[in-house]
Amino acid sequence: MTEYLQLLLEAIEDPADPALERSVQGRLDSLTKPPGSLGRLEEIARWYCLARGEALPAAPRKALCVFCADHGVTEEGVSAYPREVTRQMVLNFAAGGAAINALCRQGGVEATIVDVGVDSEPFGPPVRDEKIARGTRNFAVEPAMTRGEALQALEAGARLAAEAVDAGATLLAAGEMGIGNTTAAAALGCALTGRAADELAGRGTGVDEAGRRHKAAVVERALAARKPDSADPVGALAAVGGLEIAAMAGYFLGAAARRVPAVVDGFIATAAALAAVRLRKETLGYLLWSHESAEQGHRVLLQELGAKSLLQMGFRLGEGSGAAVAMGLVDQALAVYREMATFDSAGVSAG
């Protein structure tokens, strides 16, 4: 662990605060609606207030990072798309043509595209250059990264979160792009939970059942060879993770250290969040689980985290798209919480 990361982890405090929670609940129950009748929107408001440590926070200012990197494990033929697509999609993000661009524009979310390890020359602005390597190594035959590279990626993510907060963001989200990264996320998930490869290896962006079984076999072989230690999340990230996955883990830690809540996207982001929570369990209270993806391993990781997803809409794109969709629900929750009249102020009889 680096000095920076050590300090970061120690700065993350459990957001639980019974007095603040009573105050937030009191306000929710004073609003002109039957208590609890807005269901999970009320939960979101409580979560946001507790994470911010405020009884009446301002409307969220939203920022999202898309962390992009390549994966050596694509050599094993685990993906339905060629490796070049990572680079091509970064150019698409930079040009504003991807799903995440459309969603962020629509929702008023400041988006940053981060190259943390794409197999390419540096892209130049607007892509943020945090390239640590031109992709990971093939973890089916050797460790994906050195421990130093994994730490660098964690730090890059943490710095990006801190920068977004310094720029005024009060709600963060992370997503990713990286051909091959459902395989890395499955391997990391197995490493951290002890689950079988077959439970976590899914169809990714579109391989068939034979392709899925092949992915599971590649993951199983890698785990047997790399022997990652579940008690050492940094080591597990280095062994079978990805640069963008480590960066997302760092981003979630960086958000939590600044008391800024973060929305987690799909399967890959959840694997990163799991690594973050294993590094510092207090991080959990700052995270919102945007959706349960169509990728089969996602449900398993959510279960391991005791996490309840908001949306079940069959998303399996990544890029932070599900998180961007859920950010709209956070806006709605805070609008209701901040703006509604109380039974007293509106002169409405309580039940």
Added chain:
Amino acid sequence: MTEYLQLLLEAIEDPADPALERSVQGRLDSLTKPPGSLGRLEEIARWYCLARGEALPAAPRKALCVFCADHGVTEEGVSAYPREVTRQMVLNFAAGGAAINALCRQGGVEATIVDVGVDSEPFGPPVRDEKIARGTRNFAVEPAMTRGEALQALEAGARLAAEAVDAGATLLAAGEMGIGNTTAAAALGCALTGRAADELAGRGTGVDEAGRRHKAAVVERALAARKPDSADPVGALAAVGGLEIAAMAGYFLGAAARRVPAVVDGFIATAAALAAVRLRKETLGYLLWSHESAEQGHRVLLQELGAKSLLQMGFRLGEGSGAAVAMGLVDQALAVYREMATFDSAGVSAG
């Protein structure tokens, strides 16, 4: 049936159009994402385009009506809140203090509050005066409305939809306020489907299990006395419905007649939508089922309609709140559909 309603029903065409659907699907699959990877957002885009009859519609312009009315059946002690709350909440809507106001402001939705039968003097602007009666009669002892009143309410709803469309709206939604209206919606649902009162009577805004059983008994008694005919939706609305429920049914029909899609809120709006679909089955293709509410009968009505809800967030407020939340998802779906680059235009390799 009035001449106006007869013409309205005949104007509603099935939005199914295989050629248009292929064109929309072709565009969806050309966008830079794995086919289908945005799940239900892609379904929403397809639904919207088909309802509008356009391959590339403009971003939605949104309007929502909250239909408000009182219910004679409150005399039976079926609600956790006193009857005056309907009038008080209309004042709260007018002052902008309710959940639906906050959600509509946040989402850029033009909201109209419609008094179709509140037990009060007329409210004056900004409340739209379409008052037909000062509430329905107690359907446990006599029909809730005359057939003429039910037709008037249907027409009022249809006119409001037409006005919104004339003012430029391309996406409508309806919600309601009316103390006692989960009882009316349960009775109407039973009348139209033959389901048992115990299946459709739920806890509403907060009665306990004894209260719920009492509601079910009231509904059962009313059905036995009124004997509504499931093949006569107008008669069923008059017998055991509500003025705001009939108006919502008319609103959905009015939207469909103008090829404008509409988002249905919770249990009560779904009962109204069921009546609309029974009056003209082609209406179904214009409706989006925003959420599955915590009210137990909602799932049953959705099943009867073969409808799949978007959100499962434990909402049970009404007012159109769940529909307003789901309108944000329609905005997101259309942003993605309209703005994303294609594989060709972005130079991204397809899988």
